[in-house]
Amino acid sequence: MWRYIIRRVFLQGIPVLLGFTFLLYLLLTIAPGSPVSHLRGVPNIDEAVIAQREAQLGINEPFIVQYTKWLGRVVRGDLGLSFDSSRRPVAELILERMPATILLSVCAIVVGWGIGIPVGILSARYQYSIFDYIITFFAFVGISIPSFFFGLILLYIFALKLNVLPAGGFFLAGETKTLLGYFQYLLLPTLTLGLSDIASVARYMRSSLLEVVGQDYLRTARAKGLSENIVVYKHALRNALLPILTLMGFMIPSIFSGAVIVESIFAWPGLGLLAIQAVNERNYPVIMGINLMFAVLIFIGSLIADISYAIADPRIRYE
């Protein structure tokens, strides 16, 4: 297993990241719009100043030179300086926003899985019962609402009409950070981000359990006279949970993508806003930095998915 992981990282992960960053940087440089486009609005700006700025940022050089320089720095652990007026190190910009995005994502995952799994189990246990239909229906509702719309509705109800929760952000300046405070600020964004996860985890759990339950060894267990509850909860559940784990790997990218939207609705101080702003301004080092980080996270996610897939299904072996 460990040899597999190491091989996977060096022979596959690194080439993938190289290919990915190469393509992305290429796309950025051929995309219309330049990192200095927004200087247009500055009064009395001189054309020579813009040229000087381009030279300083290195964006007047051919793509391959820019990319090689960028890669050279990254290998040495330096993500470069942001192109915007603040000129801050990209790593710093990312690190100071990471905790918020991770906090939100983890909460969404906990809520999604914490609710989704038990609901899915019950739904499978009582397949085609009223309960199953109700749960299934709500699960479907959950994956059928665009998340931004759900977020807006939550804002409207809880912040505007009922006035019981803050309308976003993450603590006002000078506000004491109490546990209750964390809960209040996290609740709406977490629900918005976690909603579709609750629904899809419940559905996966349901069908995974149903698949396991239909298998021969459980027929045997039933034949031995064990009660249905023991069959489902004790024997089937353990085997059904494993494939669900593989889902985790696939969900990481979608959680992060979803976070971009949720963060912009709730002014959540995470990476989403930085990402959108960076793309609008063609801030190459920031775009590259964020993407590289996401790509690494997603790679790790897919690694976990593949490994747990192997555990779940012994018929697949890694040569």
Place this chain on the structure above:
Amino acid sequence: MNKFWRRFRRNKLAMAGLVILVLFVLSAIFAPFLTPYDPNRANLRERNQPPSKEHPFGTDDMGRDILARTLYGGRISLSVGLVSVGISLSIGVVLGAIAGYFGGFVDTLIMRLADIFYSFPFLILAITISAIFGPSIYNTMIILGVLSWPGPARLLRAEFLKLKTTDFVAAATALGARPGRIMFRHILPNAFSPLLVSATLQVASSILSEAGLSFLGLGVPPPAPSWGNMLNRARPLHVLAGMPWMWVAPGIAIFIVVLSINFVGDGLRDAFDPKQELQ
């Protein structure tokens, strides 16, 4: 097939979904016969009107008939969903089948490519592509399609890996069947059911993704209506609260269609896979 259809019919939710879906598709196709209004023609004397006899779903902030926009928007949203999945399936099936059947170096190469695409954070690439080619319906379809091919490819490959070890493929090989023959005669039909289920569900998620892109101003560009960009009109809270007719129609349309597609997909899954039943 008959058995499959019987099982599918027994699932009431799936049947209801199918009927609703057909209705929506028909109403999108025959939109010009269902409304006298041009969905893009502004009429500023009739802005922001609540539902009335003339405008059963009211009008939007340019005085355009919301019923007309919802019907025509259905054309766009449904075709975004279908075409993008078509794109992702055609790429994914071919590459996934090749990877799964041949294995080895070809497999590694294709799966690494899949990983590269998989690593693209969806929104960033969507923004970049829409900037390069200019935002349009077609680019939205291409973005959604090209970015999701690794899904079907992985699925097909996994099916191949699973089926390769089964007895009947071993038997076929032993009997001297050629690779291509095995692939298309034996394995593809077996892989068909999970693929159809996942494609169905993907249509739904593409329609939702288009809505998400619209929220960030990157979906189907105005003035053409899509359910996503119409729903985004609910964004100022006073519209959300005070002018519900602006978002109710497209909102319900997205919701019902996505819901129906999900029901159908789930029905298909159950119908294909009779194992999934508790006694």
Place this chain on the structure above:
Amino acid sequence: MKRMVLAAIIFCLVFGAAAAAQEPQYGGTFRYGLTTNPRGMFNPVLYTEAYDAYVIDLVFDGLISIDKNLQPQPKVAKSWEISEDGKSITFYLHEGIKFHDGVELTAKDVEYTYKTILHPEYTGVRYGSFAILSGAEDYKNGLTDDIPGIQVIDDYTIKFTTDEPFAPLLVQFGYGILPSHLLKDIPVGELETADFNRNPIGSGPFKFVEFLTDQHVILEANEDYFFGRPYLDNVVFQRVALDALPIYLRQGRVDYAEISPENYAEVSAIPGIDTYIYEALSYSYIAFNMRQERFADPVVRQAITYGFDRETYVEVLREGFGIIANAPIPPASWAFTTEGINEYPYDPDLAAKMLADAGWKPGKDGVLEKDGMRLEFDFLVPEGSRVTEQMALLFQQNMEDIGIKVNLVFMEFSAAVDRVDAREFDTFTMSWSLSVDPDPYGIWHSSVPWNDPGFYNDRSDELIEMGRRETDIEKRKEIYAEWQRLINYELPTMFLNYGVTIAAVNERVQGIETEPGPTGPLVDMEQLTEIWLKD
């Protein structure tokens, strides 16, 4: 001409007004809601984002400040003197002004600030504003080590000189003064990464406390402020989600925010919130690419303007928030004029007739044609603004009525700018935010890169150059009035509307400007020194 302005005048005005109302109270935190967070470049010579400027304006003081009529007022400089020939300005500084670290501010600091802008390795964008100073170009190019145009006379006197009289210069001296004792050892090329930019020290009414990315900036009162301690204990710039802004105002979580016209009805109905509408220094336009032959005839540009229903655009689509524009200087500026300005009221019949008289005839598909040219063109529209998008749709329909076919091309902003810079457009819409001085050189002179329509007119250039040299404000007014009439006839761009901004203020905030000028009820942020909170 000599002009002396004394600090005493403005102080009498300020204290007079405050005393008339109620006894001001000290203390409290004023929360300013921002939908975009500052970037964290709190350096007066290096920032480019407006939100960074909000913080800088409070932490730093400039030689002068700008009042609500856009006129210069004394600040660090207690007075100034413009020489007879109009080529030099001498500033006389207050004695005893201290930076937040206790070191006195002197003419050396002023010299450092402006020399940095002109330095060959300077990475910011302000060089163009001061390139006019004598010897600045040679210094910038590394030919000399000093600039004859900046002369420190003694610790409290500094003189700036230009080779030619340059009227717009004075109002540009508002940039915050940097503490040279903290920065002079940092190479100018590395200034942009200095820690100072995130922990600024100035001489302004508030001290910098904390900047938390995407969350807030906290400032605290400068107890030893030279011009008197502000009433407020703290000023906080709080980031707020755009969609939720009205809720923040309602919940009292922010005291002040600029809102969009769309939110006006909702916000003005909130009890305890006052709204102020004021004219901003900006305008929106549709530019014609005059390099194309079909747009070369002014009659075509005028007819298109007559043919577009700008009344509906402003009254209906903008819900009345805006003023129809017919020339490029907004009413907020002292150089604005209506005299001899054609208003181009909506008149599609006249538009059609003008085009017909000019020889344009409908082709097979009804689109007007003349000598192989067609009035079918692309209209480039940057995405993101709902009102702009609606305007584009209205324009397309109005043009169809007079036989002109408009193809809408929606584009992301940076990509649109690229097209405009490459001159690959037929028509496009954008807007300009203008600086305090009305000098139109930077946008309209034939020689500048931002002359997007390609408007090359000798008389226009001549008037623009005259306006910059003329130091008598009345004569400048005359020059700009004539220039506006010329532009109003030529219409290299169709002017849509002058900008209007709306501010929402919690009623506990006292001492704001109730009849706001172009900068709003918080005149130049410095107004915050006069604001106090009622409990």
